[in-house]
Amino acid sequence: MKAALAAEWTKQRTVTVTGWLLLAAAVVTGLLSAAAAAAARCPAAGCGGDPARVSLAGVEAGQAAVAILAVLAISGEYTSGMIRTTLVAMPRRTSVLAAKAIVVAGLTLVAGAVGVAGSLLAGRLLLPGRGFTAGHGFAPLSLADGPVLRAAAGSVLYLMLIGLLSLGVATAVREPAVAIGAVLALLYLFPLVAHVAASQQWYRHVEQAGPMTAGLAIQATTGLPGLPIQPWAGLGVLAAWAAAALLAGGLVLRLRDA
Amino acid sequence: MSAPAITPYRSPQAVGRDGFAQLVRAEWTKLRTVRGWVIGLFLVVVLTDLMGLFAAGSSHTACITGPGRAPRTGRACAVTMPTGPGGQAVTDNYYLAGQSLAGNGSLTARVTSLTTEQASGIGPNPVASLKPGPVPWAKAGIILTASTRPGAAYAAVLVTPDHGVRMQYDYTGDVAGLPGRVSAAQPRWLRLTRAGAVVTGYDSADGRHWTRVGQVRLAGLPSSVRAGLFTTAPGWQTTSSSFGGSEGDGGPSQATATIDQVSRSGPWAGRGWPGTAVGGANLPTVGVHQAGGQFTIVGSGDIAPSSPSNGARAQTIEQHLVGVFAGLIVAIVIGVMFMTAEYRRGLIRITLAASPGRGRVLVAKALVAAAVMFVAGLVAVIIAVLGGIAVVHSQFGYVYPVTTLTAIRVVAGTALLIAVVAVLAVALGAILRRTAAAVTVGIVAVVLPYVIGIGSVLPIGVAQWLLRVSPAAGFAIEQSIPAYSQVSNSYAPAFGYYPLAPWAGFAVLCGWVALAFALAVVLIRRRDA
Numbered sequence: 001m002k003a004a005l006a007a008e009w010t011k012q013r014t015v016t017v018t019g020w021l022l023l024a025a026a027v028v029t030g031l032l033s034a035a036a037a038a039a040a041r042c043p044a045a046g047c048g049g050d051p052a053r054v055s056l057a058g059v060e061a062g063q064a065a066v067a068i069l070a071v072l073a074i075s076g077e078y079t080s081g082m083i084r085t086t087l088v089a090m091p092r093r094t095s096v097l098a099a100k101a102i103v104v105a106g107l108t109l110v111a112g113a114v115g116v117a118g119s120l121l122a123g124r125l126l127l128p129g130r131g132f133t134a135g136h137g138f139a140p141l142s143l144a145d146g147p148v149l150r151a152a153a154g155s156v157l158y159l160m161l162i163g164l165l166s167l168g169v170a171t172a173v174r175e176p177a178v179a180i181g182a183v184l185a186l187l188y189l190f191p192l193v194a195h196v197a198a199s200q201q202w203y204r205h206v207e208q209a210g211p212m213t214a215g216l217a218i219q220a221t222t223g224l225p226g227l228p229i230q231p232w233a234g235l236g237v238l239a240a241w242a243a244a245a246l247l248a249g250g251l252v253l254r255l256r257d258a
Numbered sequence: 259m260s261a262p263a264i265t266p267y268r269s270p271q272a273v274g275r276d277g278f279a280q281l282v283r284a285e286w287t288k289l290r291t292v293r294g295w296v297i298g299l300f301l302v303v304v305l306t307d308l309m310g311l312f313a314a315g316s317s318h319t320a321c322i323t324g325p326g327r328a329p330r331t332g333r334a335c336a337v338t339m340p341t342g343p344g345g346q347a348v349t350d351n352y353y354l355a356g357q358s359l360a361g362n363g364s365l366t367a368r369v370t371s372l373t374t375e376q377a378s379g380i381g382p383n384p385v386a387s388l389k390p391g392p393v394p395w396a397k398a399g400i401i402l403t404a405s406t407r408p409g410a411a412y413a414a415v416l417v418t419p420d421h422g423v424r425m426q427y428d429y430t431g432d433v434a435g436l437p438g439r440v441s442a443a444q445p446r447w448l449r450l451t452r453a454g455a456v457v458t459g460y461d462s463a464d465g466r467h468w469t470r471v472g473q474v475r476l477a478g479l480p481s482s483v484r485a486g487l488f489t490t491a492p493g494w495q496t497t498s499s500s501f502g503g504s505e506g507d508g509g510p511s512q513a514t515a516t517i518d519q520v521s522r523s524g525p526w527a528g529r530g531w532p533g534t535a536v537g538g539a540n541l542p543t544v545g546v547h548q549a550g551g552q553f554t555i556v557g558s559g560d561i562a563p564s565s566p567s568n569g570a571r572a573q574t575i576e577q578h579l580v581g582v583f584a585g586l587i588v589a590i591v592i593g594v595m596f597m598t599a600e601y602r603r604g605l606i607r608i609t610l611a612a613s614p615g616r617g618r619v620l621v622a623k624a625l626v627a628a629a630v631m632f633v634a635g636l637v638a639v640i641i642a643v644l645g646g647i648a649v650v651h652s653q654f655g656y657v658y659p660v661t662t663l664t665a666i667r668v669v670a671g672t673a674l675l676i677a678v679v680a681v682l683a684v685a686l687g688a689i690l691r692r693t694a695a696a697v698t699v700g701i702v703a704v705v706l707p708y709v710i711g712i713g714s715v716l717p718i719g720v721a722q723w724l725l726r727v728s729p730a731a732g733f734a735i736e737q738s739i740p741a742y743s744q745v746s747n748s749y750a751p752a753f754g755y756y757p758l759a760p761w762a763g764f765a766v767l768c769g770w771v772a773l774a775f776a777l778a779v780v781l782i783r784r785r786d787a
Contacts, residue, residue: 017692039720060710064702068694075694079602175294176694177598181591184701188709189584193313195712195752196580202316 004090004099012073012103021069022111025159029062029115034122042131042138051132051141052151052221055123059155059216062115063162067183070104070166074249075176083258093253097171101246104163112159116152147221154218154235161235161242162187165211168245172252186241187212204228211241281613281622288605289596289626298592299630302585302676303638309581310642314573314649337572337656339564340409340537342429343477346739347572347658349492350408350429351537351559354401355546356486363524364451365400365485368465369417370442371516372398376494377541379509385543388512394420395746396491397561398515399448402457403484404476408537411476412561414488415448415459417515423448424744425459425472429563432744433472435461447519455479465519486531487546489515489557492746495567510540512558518551562745564658566754572656574754575668576736578646582672583705585638589631589676590700593683596627598693606787617779624684624775628677635676639669660738667760671735675764678732679704682771688778703770704729711751718750722757729770731756734763 012018036057042049074097077083090096124141132138143149165186170179190210197203207213207228217227217234224230229237289295342348359365376391377384399416413427415435423435423446440446447462455478459471491513520531531553533546540558547554566574600606613619643665647657660668682704686696707730711721725731734756741749749755756763 036716036720039716041717041719054716057710057716061702061706064698064706068698071694079693177591177595177697178294180694180697181587181701184698184705185584185587188701188705189309189587191709191713192580192583193309196313196577197316199316 001095001099004095005102007086007090008099008103012107015076017072018069018107021065022107025062025065025069025108025111026115026118028065029058029112030118030122032058032061033119034058034126037123037126037130040127040130040132042136044136047131047136049132050220050222051123051127051138052148053219055127055141056116056119056151056155056219058115058119059158059219060212063159063187064184066108066111066159066163067166067180069107070163071170071176071179071183073100073104073167074170075174075179078174079176087258094250097246097250097253101164101167104167105160108160108163109156112156115159116155120152150231151219151221154231157235158215158218158238161215161238164242165238165245168242168247168249171249172245208237211238214238276613278618278622281618282625284612285622285626289630292599295592295596298588299634302588302631302634303641305588306581306585306638307641307645309584310578310646311649313580314578314646333654336654339572339656341659342409342563343411344428344430345659345661346429347564348409348429349560349562349564350410351540352397352488352490352561353544353546353555353557354406354484354486354488354534354536355531355553355555356484356534357531358482358527359402359452359485359524360482360527361525362453363522363526364449365402366447366449366519366521367400367487367517368445368447368519369398369440369515369517370445372396372417372419372440372513374419374491374511374513377510377512379507384510385541388543391494391511392419393491393494393511393513394418395560395744396511396513398489398513398517398555398557399487400450401485401488402450402452404479406484406534406536411479413450413457413459413474413476414561415450415461415471417446417448421744423461423471426561426744427457427474428476429561430742431474435459435469435471436463450485452483487517487520487553487555489513489555490559490561491557492560492562495746495748510558512541512543512556514554514556517553517555520551520553563742565739565742565745565747566658567747572658573650574658574738575643575647575660575665576738576754578642579639579672579736581642582639582676583708585635586676586679586704587701589635589680590683590704591697593627593631593680594687594693594696594700596623597684597687598691598696601691610787616782620684620688620779620782624681627680627684631680632673632677635673636670639672643669658739664738668736668738671760671764675732675735675767678768678771682729682774685771685774685778688782689774708733721751725751725763726757727766729767731758731763732767734758735760
């Protein structure tokens, strides 16, 4: 397993695209969060805003870069034929996938932590100037604050789980275009379906089931009782999606010719 | 000694033509012979329709039919709305003190006050909860209508609390007159004259100097019409958006107007001004009280086009098109692969050897992708709309009617949207050459701005800006009911109102696609294949 990890790490390290994608994930997350924080307004007390969620909004776009990284980690091998060499060298296919998962998780945790830290910093600097002041009932964003810490750490975990979900899907379908399309469809279609569901009941069910809609509940720091799903339960839903995808990918990898 | 003449070998085959038609045919052959892409085309249709039908099916809601009653479902919840002369769904609910006018004539009156109150939308006794509150588009004035049947053709001049004097007709027409709020110190004289089917509205601040506000021809106006004094007040609504959805609160309103100095000319029938609650009494307090020449009229409701709003149990046709997002994702995947597969397999070298005009190759590819996606999209959208309407009707729901022209624009425009996005995908594939990156950029550019725009993280202004400049502006082509400036409503992207007009939004998308395509042509010419 140690050798498998070393092999996967070497593959990721020596491909230039990995660095670019990690950079993109961190930068896109940070920049879009800053843009959201700059655009947010809280004109009066009780404006109903959630400063933590606003300043972490860039995760919705940054996750796309994480998804590409994870998809390429396995699909790239199928496109180039490298997968056959890999499997000859390491016939235990489950170990290959596990090693890939660990490397992808580690890389996305680092990129996610940088992006989320940048987002929070931007939020801390920008939001007080947009009406999110103590006078309107908002303390400045701080990691010493329990819910904010949970939102920040949860967002990093969220990005990691998106990476694992993408890896699982890509292992199952192999073709990179189809894999990334399927992952982004899973992420972005649930909020759209929830939005057109006319009844409140259906809306909540769809929000509870979607990997992005449920997973991003981890970012909520205000209005928790009204949420369709609670923060950690929501992240749990995403973890279940990721586990299911990895399981499906692992099964397909074991059963199918490479 | 001379060398014998050598005749070079010539193939007996006729020389093949290297025209654009051959190029298109070659690209079409490439597309249709890849099994995965053909399956993908069917997937565009299937996913679009399945998601649309799910959305239509989930619209099954319960309703409360009266104060203090238990929620009910099924036929008891059936929503119906009158249809106006233009074919649109309307609200036609006001209190009228009117008479019959059998021919040409005119009616003049003075409004000296207009006050408004709001009632709670919940609780058994809305009247007890009435308290003064602003209703910017409450209406009081004089009206001339084909009949008191809801949805009838009409023209009216009226005063409003916040928008001055208006002349309104046939629900969607709205012309501004004198500005300012009406009061005893600043009364407003209003006049309507009718000549055949032509109705003209005037206003005056002193009863002597009159200004024409507007003139309208009401199609199919019978010779005998109802005309008189009226008051109405649209229900109030507040929407507070919070994370995880928006919550609305609302209820009926009522307006009380004082009208005097009523005079008329022409063949009027009758002497008194009997009251009618047109469209039913919204609140039990509505009615008319006459003392001397002064009328006090209390009304509740609205005379206006009905527009989709938060919590309304009625659907627009584009709500059945949510599946288009799934179809678009598949279209982007196919469009990108249609281009990048050439690079991966090295086919691009053969393609460019056979047809050295590289720009032409790209145009042919885009054309084939667009045509194929347009057909698949059209099939998908027609099924989604017709199926969605059938499902909603089977659940006693209501779908806003639209004119044939609007329906064609929504359906064909959405298919065109899918086609144009497929061109964008081909261009992205040529620019980036990397499949996964191109697919991601395509989906993030087209779908993500919409997801963020309808979410509640950003304020409405930013969401509107996002849907004005990003490729997602193109979804405006789906909006079937316009935003009416004379109807108070939350015209937010989340409720289906786009900041740009349908074709303007589509033009923004086309601009992005043109930009990407031009870059792709430049790059494919410059770079080694």
